Amino acid sequence: MKLSISGVGKNxxxxxxxxxxxxxxxxGEFVTLxxxxxxxxxxxxxxxxxxxxxxxxxxxxxxxxxGALLGRTAFMPQRDLLLPWRNVLxxxxxxxxxxxLPRASSRARAEKMAVxxxxxxxxxxxxxxxxxxxxxxxxxxxxxxFERDLMLLDEPxxxxxxxxxxxxxxxxxxxxxxYRRTILFITHxxxxxxxxxxxxxxxxxxxxxxxxxxxxxxPRPRDAHxxxxxxxxxxxxxxxxxxxEESLKSFSA
Amino acid sequence: MLRAALxxxxxxxxxxxxxxxxxxxxxxxxxxxxxxxxxxxxxPFYLDAYLVTLSEAALGxxxxxxxxVGSALLFTRLPVVxxxxxxxxxxxxxxxxxxxxxxxxxxFGNTLMAKAxxxxxxxxxxxxxxxxxxxxAVDPRQxxxxxxxxxxxxxxxxxxxxxxxxxxxxxxxxLSASLALAGAIVGEWFGATRGVGAMLLAAMFNEQIVSLWxxxxxxxxxxxxxxxxxxxxxxxxxxxxxxx
Numbered sequence: 001m002k003l004s005i006s007g008v009g010k011n012x013x014x015x016x017x018x019x020x021x022x023x024x025x026x027x028g029e030f031v032t033l034x035x036x037x038x039x040x041x042x043x044x045x046x047x048x049x050x051x052x053x054x055x056x057x058x059x060x061x062x063x064x065x066x067g068a069l070l071g072r073t074a075f076m077p078q079r080d081l082l083l084p085w086r087n088v089l090x091x092x093x094x095x096x097x098x099x100x101l102p103r104a105s106s107r108a109r110a111e112k113m114a115v116x117x118x119x120x121x122x123x124x125x126x127x128x129x130x131x132x133x134x135x136x137x138x139x140x141x142x143x144x145x146f147e148r149d150l151m152l153l154d155e156p157x158x159x160x161x162x163x164x165x166x167x168x169x170x171x172x173x174x175x176x177x178x179y180r181r182t183i184l185f186i187t188h189x190x191x192x193x194x195x196x197x198x199x200x201x202x203x204x205x206x207x208x209x210x211x212x213x214x215x216x217x218x219p220r221p222r223d224a225h226x227x228x229x230x231x232x233x234x235x236x237x238x239x240x241x242x243x244x245e246e247s248l249k250s251f252s253a
Numbered sequence: 254m255l256r257a258a259l260x261x262x263x264x265x266x267x268x269x270x271x272x273x274x275x276x277x278x279x280x281x282x283x284x285x286x287x288x289x290x291x292x293x294x295x296x297p298f299y300l301d302a303y304l305v306t307l308s309e310a311a312l313g314x315x316x317x318x319x320x321x322v323g324s325a326l327l328f329t330r331l332p333v334v335x336x337x338x339x340x341x342x343x344x345x346x347x348x349x350x351x352x353x354x355x356x357x358x359x360x361f362g363n364t365l366m367a368k369a370x371x372x373x374x375x376x377x378x379x380x381x382x383x384x385x386x387x388x389x390a391v392d393p394r395q396x397x398x399x400x401x402x403x404x405x406x407x408x409x410x411x412x413x414x415x416x417x418x419x420x421x422x423x424x425x426x427x428l429s430a431s432l433a434l435a436g437a438i439v440g441e442w443f444g445a446t447r448g449v450g451a452m453l454l455a456a457m458f459n460e461q462i463v464s465l466w467x468x469x470x471x472x473x474x475x476x477x478x479x480x481x482x483x484x485x486x487x488x489x490x491x492x493x494x495x496x497x
Contacts, residue, residue: 049401051401070401070403073401075398077394077398083412083416085416085492085493094402097412098399098402098404098408
């Protein structure tokens with residue numbers, strides 16, 4: 001699904017959270033979004049998920065069409081937000097139930113998908129019995145079960161330890177290559193942003209704008225060695241400069 | 254089961270030891286053996302009182318629980334109704350139930366419904382308030398997530414708000430179980446001839462101390478039954494709570 005965002009802004013009372021954002025994402029593309037905290041990344045996401053209306057003048061088009069966005073993109077918030085009274089499979093099936101899809105076929109699909117998500121044998125476990133990494137995989141699987149071409153992932157690995165996080169990144173790339181969805185991914189972590197993306201978009205400090213849009217032409221499939229390769233470090237330096245500049249601004253503001 | 258029975262047996266033993274050891278006048282505290290013997294001698298009579306009061310309290314409790322949860326869901330769905338009706342609920346609770354007793358019996362006659370109505374009156378309000386509190390405590394991000402899946406009000410209510418509020422609902426139901434019993438007993442004081450409340454009054458007026466204590470034990474049995482039923486339902490429905 002092609003996403004075109006043009007001139008999208010948002011005011012909260014007197015605070016200008018987001019200034020005219022323009023961004024195009026091609027079908028099947030993996031785009032990561034970084035920026036200082038409070039730059040309006042989550043505001044942008046909430047608008048893409050249809051939970052928040054952009055201010056007049058901005059437009060968000062999916063495949064060239066405007067219209068209600070609620071239920072049209074698969075949104076994964078920062079916290080896993082799993083329901084403690086549902087087991088792994090039933091948590092992943094939640095969006096299908098809400099959509100009113102036939103139960104048996106959704107269930108069969110979920111059981112197959114659980115294997116790809118490393119949840120085999122845990123289908124009947126409850127969230128509170130799982131590790132942080134596993135909970136995050138369940139939340140991600142729930143997002144994949146909600147079959148939309150555009151996925152919005154808001155710092156999905158933010159709460160994980162470094163080791164689990166790098167495993168989850170490689171695993172996500174694997175899943176992405178298999179299912180080929182368009183992904184817009186928020187992160188605070190520059191390594192993560194470069195490692196995953198076809199393009200890294202850097203946002204400015206509030207009011208948020210697109211400061212830099214950097215294509216990442218590193219070959220795929222990518223592995224952990226990439227993180228120490230010279231071409232990776234070069235990109236990282238370039239992005240760090242941009243991010244630092246913005247972070248300093250938000251401190252002095 | 255054993256864990257619940259042991260403290261009760263211990264209490265009975267203490268009771269008996271105190272009566273014998275301190276040579277307490279049976280007028281103030283009769284021996285548990287005497288009370289038990291009296292209950293055994295008139296078992297059908299006490300069993301009848303147990304069943305009558307239990308059905309009154311249980312009916313009132315069930316109505317209170319349903320109306321309590323139902324009204325809270327309605328209030329959540331339609332805040333206008335909440336603004337109009339909740340103040341009436343609150344005012345209703347400031348009037349002691351005993352003031353209504355005679356009216357209720359006048360309306361319903363000396364029926365099961367009259368006692369259940371009084372038990373209901375005491376039970377619905379804590380359930381309404383706790384259900385509302387449980388719903389208010391739901392993480393708004395959780396609601397946003399369901400909305401992003403395209404969920405409407407009804408689905409959000411069924412799949413998120415109601416289950417999230419269950420722990421608080423059960424807290425209120427446990428409280429309401431003993432209130433329902435109090436309501437049923439008070440209801441029986443307005444001219445009933447059967448039930449624990451009627452027995453208590455008769456024993457009191459006739460100074461039948463053994464019978465008075467026996468009635469208290471039957472009342473405790475009714476309360477215990479209701480409480481156990483709520484606890485069992487809670488364990489089945491809120492199995493995920495202790496792990497939170």
